[in-house]
Amino acid sequence: MKLSKAFIPTLKEVPADAIIPSHVLMLRTGMVRMLSAGIYSFLPLGYTVVKKVVEIIREEMDAIGGQEFHLPALNPKEIWEETNRVEAFGDTMFHIKNRDYVLAPTHEEIMTYHAKGVVKSYKDMPQIWYQIQTKFRNEPRPKSGVIRGRQFLMKDAYSFDTSWENLDKSYALHDQAYRNIFKRCDLKYFIVGASSGAMGGNRSEEFMVKSEAGEDTVAHCEKCGYAANVEVATSVVEGAPRNENSLELKEISTPNVKSIDELCRFLNINETQCAKSRVYIHNDKPVLVLMLGNDEVNETKLASVLPGALRPGHPDELKEITGADAGSIGPIGFKGRIIADLRLKDANNLYSGANKNDCHLGGIDLKRDVPNLEYFDLRTVQAEETCTRCGSKLDVFKAIELGHIFKLGTRYSEALGATFLDENGKVNPIIMGSYGIGVERVIACYIEQHNDEKGIIWDKTLAPYQLHLMGLNMKKPEVIEASNKIYDDLKAMGYQVLFDDRVDAQAGFKFNDADLLGLPVQIIVGDKNLKENKVEVKIRKSGERFTIEIDRLYDKLKELI
RNA sequence: CGGGGCGUGGCUCAGCCCGGUUAGAGCGCCUGGUUCGGGACCAGGAGGUCGGAGGUUCAAAUCCUCUCGCCCCGACCA
Known part of the structure; x- marks a missing residue:
C-alpha cells in the first residue's frame, strides 16, 4: 500500500480524551475513530489488525473442531424471556423501540435454540459452535477506548455435550485453544479462577492481562502461580484472638463515633478488637454481616452465601430495622439472621455497635452472645497477605479480562428445552459450556504491552503490514x-x-x-x-x-x- | 445513577471570571517558491451557526435557565 494513497490519518498531537496508551496510539495511528461514547469505527489500518486477530482465533477454534456460525445480532425478545435474561441483563441490554427485538449481548440463547430439536441424540455430540460477531451492551460507562465499548467484536463459542465428563473435555480444548491464541498474539497473560456471575454455571476461568486500565482486580502468587479474581480469591489471615476470659457486656457512650478508625482512637483499642456491621436486604429480609475491623464485605462472596435478591440496606431502613444509624449497629439485639466472616470465628471481648446511636458495646463474646452465628469467607483479599497454597505473599493488581470460559451446565438447555436421548433412550438436557474472547481487547492489550514513547511496536504476527x-x-x-x-x-x-x-x-x-x-x-x-x-x-x-x-x-x- | 471536568475551524488550545472592534494562536490543509536523513522555512490563501434551545441586555463565545454530547472518579458489569 502506498501511503500517498492510503487513508491512514495519523495524529501528531495526543487526543485530549484518551488517557491510556493503547487508546492514544490507536487514535494517533489512525486505526480507529470514535463515533459516540463506546462506539468506534475501525479505519483500514485498524481493521487490518482486526482481521489478523480474527484469523488466529479462527485457526485455533477450527483446530479444536469448532464450526463457525454467523448469527443475527437482532433477536426476538421472546427467546430471551424464556431464560429470564431480559430481566437479568436489565438496562445493559439494548431494546429496539418499534418492534419486540433486542440487540444480543451474547448468544447462549440463540445457539441453544438452534441445538434444540436438531442435536437430539448422544451420537450428535460433542459439538463446538462458534462465531466472531458484533455484540451490543448498553454499558453505563464506556471507557479506555475499545476496551469497554457498547458495541464490540467477540468470539463466542458454545459446546454441547452429553455429560459433565465430556464437558470437561470440551472445556479443556478451549482452555488449550485460548492459550495458543494469546501466545500467538504475544500477550503476557495469566489465568484466574473467577465468579461466573450472571452467566450461570458452576465453574469459570478468566484469561487476564495485568494493566492499570483493567476493571478487574486479581490476586496472584508469584511463587506457586495461584491466581484468582478478588471476587473469589482467598488468603491466609489471622483471625481475631480468643482471650482466656470473656469480659462482661458493657455499654459505652461514644458520641460522634462512626467509623472503626474513630472507635479505635476513641477507646484506644486495636481494629482487630472491633466487629463491623453491615446490613443487607436478602429476599426482603434483613441480614447482618459482621466483619473484623476494617475488612470490606466482598459482595460476590456474599451473594454466593445468600443467593437471590441481595442489596445493601438504605439508611432509613437501617434506622427502622436496628434503631440506629450506620456506625452504631451491632449484633446484640439484632432481629434477623446474622452471619460473620471467618476471621471473627469464636472471638470474644469485641467492640461493636449497640443498635443505639452514639453507643457501642464492649465485651462481646460471639460464642456466648450471638447464638447460631454462621461463619463464611466474606472478605476481600488484600495485597501482602499469605497465599493459601504455598505460604508466600500475594500480589494484588488490576487486570483486563481478555477471555472467559464457563462450564454452563444445563441452565440454557433446560430453560429452552434442548434435550437429547442417551444410550438408554432416556431424555437428558444437553450439558453446555460457553467461551468468549474480546477481539478489540486483544488488540488494545497487545498495544498496552508493546509500545514506547514513539509509538506502537508490532510483532510480525499482528502487524498490519510487515x-x-x-x-x-x-x-x-x-x-x-x-x-x-x-x-x-x-x-x-x-x-x-x-x-x-x-x-x-x-x-x-x-x-x-x-x-x-x-x-x-x-x-x-x-x-x-x-x-x-x-x-x-x-x-x-x-x-x-x-x-x-x-x-x-x-x-x-x-x-x- | 452520584461526584468532578470539558464542549470555540480537521487537531491541540487561548479568549469567558470583569459582556462592547472584523473571534485568535500553533499544528494541519490549498497555491507558489526555497529546503530535503529525525516532525523545515518564506509569501499568499481557504476554513468557525463559539454543542443546541431559550432568556437577560442597546449589545452575549462571555451572564442566567434548560438541554445534548464527551472525558475522568465512583456505583454497576458478563
Whole structure:
C-alpha cells in the first residue's frame, strides 16, 4: 500500500480524551475513530489488525473442531424471556423501540435454540459452535477506548455435550485453544479462577492481562502461580484472638463515633478488637454481616452465601430495622439472621455497635452472645497477605479480562428445552459450556504491552503490514526509481508492505510516522546510501539500524520476518 | 445513577471570571517558491451557526435557565 494513497490519518498531537496508551496510539495511528461514547469505527489500518486477530482465533477454534456460525445480532425478545435474561441483563441490554427485538449481548440463547430439536441424540455430540460477531451492551460507562465499548467484536463459542465428563473435555480444548491464541498474539497473560456471575454455571476461568486500565482486580502468587479474581480469591489471615476470659457486656457512650478508625482512637483499642456491621436486604429480609475491623464485605462472596435478591440496606431502613444509624449497629439485639466472616470465628471481648446511636458495646463474646452465628469467607483479599497454597505473599493488581470460559451446565438447555436421548433412550438436557474472547481487547492489550514513547511496536504476527518502506526524497529520480523497484520486488515476494512514497513529507516526518505506526522492519531509501547501492534497515523493536546492499536486502529480510 | 471536568475551524488550545472592534494562536490543509536523513522555512490563501434551545441586555463565545454530547472518579458489569 502506498501511503500517498492510503487513508491512514495519523495524529501528531495526543487526543485530549484518551488517557491510556493503547487508546492514544490507536487514535494517533489512525486505526480507529470514535463515533459516540463506546462506539468506534475501525479505519483500514485498524481493521487490518482486526482481521489478523480474527484469523488466529479462527485457526485455533477450527483446530479444536469448532464450526463457525454467523448469527443475527437482532433477536426476538421472546427467546430471551424464556431464560429470564431480559430481566437479568436489565438496562445493559439494548431494546429496539418499534418492534419486540433486542440487540444480543451474547448468544447462549440463540445457539441453544438452534441445538434444540436438531442435536437430539448422544451420537450428535460433542459439538463446538462458534462465531466472531458484533455484540451490543448498553454499558453505563464506556471507557479506555475499545476496551469497554457498547458495541464490540467477540468470539463466542458454545459446546454441547452429553455429560459433565465430556464437558470437561470440551472445556479443556478451549482452555488449550485460548492459550495458543494469546501466545500467538504475544500477550503476557495469566489465568484466574473467577465468579461466573450472571452467566450461570458452576465453574469459570478468566484469561487476564495485568494493566492499570483493567476493571478487574486479581490476586496472584508469584511463587506457586495461584491466581484468582478478588471476587473469589482467598488468603491466609489471622483471625481475631480468643482471650482466656470473656469480659462482661458493657455499654459505652461514644458520641460522634462512626467509623472503626474513630472507635479505635476513641477507646484506644486495636481494629482487630472491633466487629463491623453491615446490613443487607436478602429476599426482603434483613441480614447482618459482621466483619473484623476494617475488612470490606466482598459482595460476590456474599451473594454466593445468600443467593437471590441481595442489596445493601438504605439508611432509613437501617434506622427502622436496628434503631440506629450506620456506625452504631451491632449484633446484640439484632432481629434477623446474622452471619460473620471467618476471621471473627469464636472471638470474644469485641467492640461493636449497640443498635443505639452514639453507643457501642464492649465485651462481646460471639460464642456466648450471638447464638447460631454462621461463619463464611466474606472478605476481600488484600495485597501482602499469605497465599493459601504455598505460604508466600500475594500480589494484588488490576487486570483486563481478555477471555472467559464457563462450564454452563444445563441452565440454557433446560430453560429452552434442548434435550437429547442417551444410550438408554432416556431424555437428558444437553450439558453446555460457553467461551468468549474480546477481539478489540486483544488488540488494545497487545498495544498496552508493546509500545514506547514513539509509538506502537508490532510483532510480525499482528502487524498490519510487515515492512515499512520509505523513500526519503521522492523528488530525486534515483530515489523514486530505486524505492519503487524495491516496493514491487517485495510485493512480488509476498510481503505486506507499506510504502511511504509521499513527495512533500520531510525525512523526519516519515521517520516519526514510521516509529508511530511501529511496523516491525523499516527500509529506508535515501540518495546517499543509494550511491553505494545500499539502503538502511531499522528494526523497530530494538532500534538497531544498519545499511545493506540492495542485492542482499531480500535474503536479510528472510531472517528478519 | 452520584461526584468532578470539558464542549470555540480537521487537531491541540487561548479568549469567558470583569459582556462592547472584523473571534485568535500553533499544528494541519490549498497555491507558489526555497529546503530535503529525525516532525523545515518564506509569501499568499481557504476554513468557525463559539454543542443546541431559550432568556437577560442597546449589545452575549462571555451572564442566567434548560438541554445534548464527551472525558475522568465512583456505583454497576458478563
